Amino acid sequence: MKKIIAFAAAAMLLAGCGASGAEEEKTLRISAAASLMDAIGELEPVFRESHPDTELVINYGSSTKLRAQIEQGAPFDLFLSASSTDMEKAADAGYIDAETVIPFAENRLVLVSAGTMDSNVEDVLRNPGGSIAVGQPDSVPLGIYTKESLDTAGLWDDLDGRLVYGKDARQVLTYVESGNTDLGIIYRSDAAISDKVEVVGELPPGDTPIVYPAGIAEQAENTAAAEAFLELLTGDNGRQVIVDYGFAQPEDGK
Incomplete structure (x- = not known):
């Protein structure tokens, strides 16, 4: 009798493990740059409708922070980065299947304020008054792009003491929207979805194009779903949504 009970318990345990594995396969985990939140949010219901049995779990944040989480073992199936550098590092380290990497969007930097300004970008930045929100220049793609752009224009050193640093693109936008800073340097896509900021003008491009690549995990638990979302x-x-939310298509070259 004890042998029968033991066998039944073992069978139930194995069945439970099988069910758990099946549930894991039904989950699609995406790590996505914070600046993609609204565009991806627009595509979520479209994907859910075509994949009703797949649970969609999206983790938003700075691309560099997301890469660090991936390197520390955080589960993911698809990485949507605002930084080609972070994607390349993840692929070189074996976390991303390099053959799946594809650029899907581009972005630009703009200077924004909480009110209308008649001056151009350079005049506003050279004016000694007013705080400016930017991304962390040593760890956040937005901040890295910003510093590169302002260095190229010979403006970065002049901003010492005026900068307020944000942990990702959305926090920088929030600083300006809330009035915590007078100005902010953000992605054009973030300016496009905000009705609380005015665009002063576009910043000059730096040496590194702001390209958003996507890549599927080398050890993805749900490769099929990741491929389906990437296809969408x-x-x-997806291309129309990207444009609607202020991004550009990579081949546009704008």
Whole structure:
């Protein structure tokens, strides 16, 4: 009798493990740059409708922070980065299948304020008054792009003492929207979705194009779903959403 009970318990345990594995396969985990939050949010219901049995879990943050989480073992199936450098590092370290990496969007930097300004970008930045929100220049793609752009224009050193640093693109936008800073340097896509900031003008481009690449995990638990979401993102529907939310298509060269 004890042998029968023991066998039954073992069978139930194995069945439970099988069910757990099946549930894991039904989950699609995406690590996505914070600046993509609204665009991806627009595509979520489209994906859920075509994949009703797949649970979609999205982790937003700075691309550099997301890469660090991936390197520390955080589970993910698809990485949507605002930084080609972070994608390359993740692929070189074996976390991303390099053959799946594809650019799906580009962005630009703009200077924004909480009110209308008639001056151009350079005049506003050279004016000694007013605080400016920017991304962390040593760890956040937005901040790295910002410093590169302002260095190229010979403006970075002049801003010493005026800068307020944000942990990601959305925090920088929030600083300006809330009035915590007078100005902010953000992505054009973030300015496009905010009704609380005015664009003063576009910053000059730095040496590094702001390209958003996508890549599937080398050890993805749900490769099929990751491929399906990537197909949605790079298809006609996804391309239109990308443009609607202020991004540019990589081939536009704008």
